[in-house]
Amino acid sequence: MADYRQMWTSLGMDLENHDKLCEVLPEVYTNVYLSQDNRPEGMDYFNFVVAEIHGVRPAELIEHQKKGGKVFGTFCIFVPDEIIFAAGGIATGLCGGSQFWVPGGEKVLPANTCPLIKASVGARLDKTCPFFRIADIYVGETTCDGKKKAWEILAEDVPVYVMDLPQMKRAKDIAAWEDEIKLFLAKVEETTGNKVTPEALGEKIKLINAKRKALARLHGARKNATLPISGKDVLLATQVSFYDDPTRFIEQTNSLCDEIEGRVAKGEGVFPADTPRIMITGSPMAIPNWKLHHIVETSGAAVVVEEMCTGSRYYENLVDETQTTLDGQIRALAERYMKINCACFSPNTNRITDIIRLAKEYKVDGVLDTNLKFCSLYATESYNVEKALKEAGIPVMHLETDYSEQDAEQLRTRIEAFLEMLR
Amino acid sequence: MIAVGIDAGSTATKAVLIDGDKIKALIRPTGWSPRQAGRDIYAELLNREGYSAKQIDKIVATGYGRIALDLAQQKVTEITCHAKGAAFLLPGADMVIDVGGQDSKVIKIDPKGKVLDFAMNDKCAAGTGRFLQVTAAALGLDVSELPEFSQVEKPVNINNICTVFAESEIIGLLAQGIKKEAIVAGLHLAVAKRVAAMVKRMSSGKQIVFTGGVALNHSVQKYLEQELGTKLYVPKYCQLAGALGAALLGLEV
Numbered sequence: 001m002a003d004y005r006q007m008w009t010s011l012g013m014d015l016e017n018h019d020k021l022c023e024v025l026p027e028v029y030t031n032v033y034l035s036q037d038n039r040p041e042g043m044d045y046f047n048f049v050v051a052e053i054h055g056v057r058p059a060e061l062i063e064h065q066k067k068g069g070k071v072f073g074t075f076c077i078f079v080p081d082e083i084i085f086a087a088g089g090i091a092t093g094l095c096g097g098s099q100f101w102v103p104g105g106e107k108v109l110p111a112n113t114c115p116l117i118k119a120s121v122g123a124r125l126d127k128t129c130p131f132f133r134i135a136d137i138y139v140g141e142t143t144c145d146g147k148k149k150a151w152e153i154l155a156e157d158v159p160v161y162v163m164d165l166p167q168m169k170r171a172k173d174i175a176a177w178e179d180e181i182k183l184f185l186a187k188v189e190e191t192t193g194n195k196v197t198p199e200a201l202g203e204k205i206k207l208i209n210a211k212r213k214a215l216a217r218l219h220g221a222r223k224n225a226t227l228p229i230s231g232k233d234v235l236l237a238t239q240v241s242f243y244d245d246p247t248r249f250i251e252q253t254n255s256l257c258d259e260i261e262g263r264v265a266k267g268e269g270v271f272p273a274d275t276p277r278i279m280i281t282g283s284p285m286a287i288p289n290w291k292l293h294h295i296v297e298t299s300g301a302a303v304v305v306e307e308m309c310t311g312s313r314y315y316e317n318l319v320d321e322t323q324t325t326l327d328g329q330i331r332a333l334a335e336r337y338m339k340i341n342c343a344c345f346s347p348n349t350n351r352i353t354d355i356i357r358l359a360k361e362y363k364v365d366g367v368l369d370t371n372l373k374f375c376s377l378y379a380t381e382s383y384n385v386e387k388a389l390k391e392a393g394i395p396v397m398h399l400e401t402d403y404s405e406q407d408a409e410q411l412r413t414r415i416e417a418f419l420e421m422l423r
Numbered sequence: 424m425i426a427v428g429i430d431a432g433s434t435a436t437k438a439v440l441i442d443g444d445k446i447k448a449l450i451r452p453t454g455w456s457p458r459q460a461g462r463d464i465y466a467e468l469l470n471r472e473g474y475s476a477k478q479i480d481k482i483v484a485t486g487y488g489r490i491a492l493d494l495a496q497q498k499v500t501e502i503t504c505h506a507k508g509a510a511f512l513l514p515g516a517d518m519v520i521d522v523g524g525q526d527s528k529v530i531k532i533d534p535k536g537k538v539l540d541f542a543m544n545d546k547c548a549a550g551t552g553r554f555l556q557v558t559a560a561a562l563g564l565d566v567s568e569l570p571e572f573s574q575v576e577k578p579v580n581i582n583n584i585c586t587v588f589a590e591s592e593i594i595g596l597l598a599q600g601i602k603k604e605a606i607v608a609g610l611h612l613a614v615a616k617r618v619a620a621m622v623k624r625m626s627s628g629k630q631i632v633f634t635g636g637v638a639l640n641h642s643v644q645k646y647l648e649q650e651l652g653t654k655l656y657v658p659k660y661c662q663l664a665g666a667l668g669a670a671l672l673g674l675e676v
C-alpha cells in the first residue's frame with residue numbers, strides 16, 4: 001500500500017490500532033481471494049481496490065471535499081444515492097464487516113447486537129476506518145431496532161440524519177417514503193449548498209441504473225451452466241460497488257463482464273461441471289465479510305446467487321427514467337426503493353417469492369438461509385423462508401453466524417453435510 | 424472388499440472394519456492428537472483382527488478430527504455417516520437422534536440411510552452431554568452415576584437452559600433441601616426437552632434410532648420417549664454408528 005499515513009493522521013485516526021488492521025487484511029485476502037485458480041483478469045481492478053482500500057478512494061473523497069464537496073455515509077440500500085449525487089455530493093457505504101471493529105462497538109452497545117451494527121459503531125468510535133472519519137454526515141434509517149438506537153449513540157460524535165422508513169408496503173406507505181425522500185432532498189441541498197435540478201437528478205438516476213445493470217449483468221453470468229467466476233469474486237465486486245466511484249465501477253464491471261461472458265461462450269469455468277450450485281439468502285455481508293462464501297467454495301460447491309442487500313436486493317428493479325419533473329422523479333424513486341424486500345417489512349412475502357424465483361433462474365441445488373447473530377428480523381423470517389422452500393422442494397439449511405472465526409469449523413461440518421445431502 | 428471407518432470424535436475415536444459379514448470394532452480415547460489417535464486405532468484394530476494394511480481397500484474418516492486423518496482416502500461428515508450407520512442398525516429407521524459430548528443432532532433419513540434433512544446444536548451446551556457433565560459435577564456426581572440416581576423421584580423443574588446458570592440453579596435447589604434424585608431427574612428431563620424441541624421443529628420420525636454417549640443414559644431415553652410420544656431404539660453399540668456408517672460408505676464406491 002502506498003503511504004497514506006499523513007492523510008490518516010489528519011483524519012484523526014488511531015494509527016497504531018489501524019496498523020494492526022492493515023497487517024491482517026493482506027493475509028486474509030491472499031488466503032481467501034488470491035489463492036483461487038483461474039480468476040478472471042478483470043478481478044485485478046478489485047484486487048487493487050482492496051489492496052488500497054484505505055488509501056485511494058479516501059484520497060479521492062478528501063480531494064472532493066477540498067473542492068467544497070460533501071460526503072454522505074450510508075448504511076442501508078434504501079437511501080437513494082441518486083439524490084446525493086444529483087446535489088454534487090458523494091455517497092459512500094459505511095457498513096462494517098470485520099470482527100476487528102466489534103469490540104469497539106461493544107463498548108457502547110449491548111453484546112447481543114448484530115455484528116454489523118457493532119462493527120459500524122466501533123469503526124467510528126475507535127477511529128480505525130478512514131471512510132467513517134471522512135463522511136461529513138451519516139444517513140441512517142429506521143429499519144431494525146439496533147440501528148435506530150445506534151444512530152442516537154453515533155449522533156453524539158458525528159452529524160446523523162435519519163430517514164423514517166415505513167414498515168409496511170401499502171399505498172400510503174409508498175407515499176410516506178416519497179415524502180421522506182423529499183425531506184431528504186432538502187437536507188442534502190442544505191448540506192451541499194446545491195440545488196437538485198430535474199436535469200441533474202435525471203442524469204444520476206440513469207447513472208445509478210447503469211450501476212444496477214452492470215451488477216445485474218455480473219451476477220447474471222452465473223445463471224449459466226458454466227460458471228465463469230466464483231461467488232466470492234462477485235460478492236467482492238458487489239461490496240466494492242457501495243463505495244467506489246460509480247462511473248469507474250460501471251466501466252470496470254462491464255469490462256469484467258465482457259471477459260467472463262467470453263469464458264461462458266468458450267465453456268471455460270472456474271468450477272468442475274457438476275459442482276453443486278448454492279444460493280445464500282439473508283442479512284447483508286459487508287466488506288470484508290467473506291466467511292460463508294469462502295467456506296462454501298472451499299467445500300466443493302459454488303455460490304451462484306445472493307438474495308441479500310449485498311446481492312439481488314441491491315441491483316434488481318430500475319428507477320423509471322422517463323420522468324422529467326422533480327415530483328415525478330421522486331415518485332419513481334419511492335416506487336423503486338419500496339420494491340426492496342427487507343425483513344424489516346411486515347408482511348415480507350415478496351422476499352420469499354424472490355428467493356424461489358432466483359432459485360429457478362440460477363438453477364440452484366440448495367439454499368443457505370443465513371442471518372447474522374442477533375439479527376432477529378432475518379432469524380425470525382427464516383421460519384417462513386424454510387417452510388416455503390421445503391414446500392417448493394428446494395433443499396434449505398439455516399445458519400447463524402457472526403464475524404468471528406471461532407465457529408468456522410462447525411459451519412464447515414454443517415455445510416459439508418448439507419452438500420453431501422444434495423449429492 | 425474390506426473397508427475401515429474411523430470416527431475421530433472430540434473425546435473418543437472409534438474404528439469399524441467390515442469384511443463381508445464380519446464387523447470388527449474398537450473404541451479408544453482421542454487424546455490431544457486426532458491424527459495420532461486415528462493411526463493408532465487403525466494399527467491396533469488391524470493387528471488385533473489379523474489384517475495387513477495391504478488388504479484394506481478403503482479407509483473413510485469422519486468426526487470432528489476427520490480433516491487431520493491423513494491415512495483416509497475419503498472424508499465424510501458425521502451427519503452423513505450417522506445416517507448410514509443408523510439405517511444399518513435399525514432397518515427401516517427414518518430418524519436418528521444423536522446426543523454426544525459436545526453437540527446433538529437430529530437427522531431425517533430415507534430407507535437407504537441417505538440424509539433427507541438435519542438439524543444440529545453445536546453452539547450451546549444445553550441438550551448435550553456437556554450439560555450433564557457440568558451439572559453432575561455440581562452435585563458431586565460423575566455422569567456415569569446419573570442414571571441410577573434418577574430412578575424414583577419426580578423431576579424438579581430446572582428453568583435455566585444455559586449450563587452455567589443451571590449449575591447455580593442446582594446449588595440453589597440443594598440449599599432449599601431438594602433431594603439429589605429429584606434434581607438429577609430434572610436434569611435429564613431438561614436435556615430431553617431441549618432435544619425434543621429440535622426434533623419437533625423438523626416433525627418427528629416414527630422409527631427413531633437414538634445414538635451417542637448420552638443414549639447410554641436410560642433415564643434421558645425415558646424422558647425423551649415421553650416428550651416425543653414414541654419409543655426410541657438404542658442400538659447396543661450406540662457409540663459406533665458414525666464409524667460404522669463411514670465403513671459402509673467405504674464399501675459403496
Ligand code: SF4
Pocket residue numbers: 075076077078143144283284309340342343344
Ligand atoms: S437488510 Fe434491510 S435494513 Fe439492512 S441494509 Fe438491507 S434493506 Fe437496509
Ligand code: SF4
Pocket residue numbers: 114115116117143144145146147283284372374375376377378
Ligand atoms: S443485519 Fe439485521 S440486525 Fe443487523 S443491521 Fe441488518 S437488519 Fe439490523
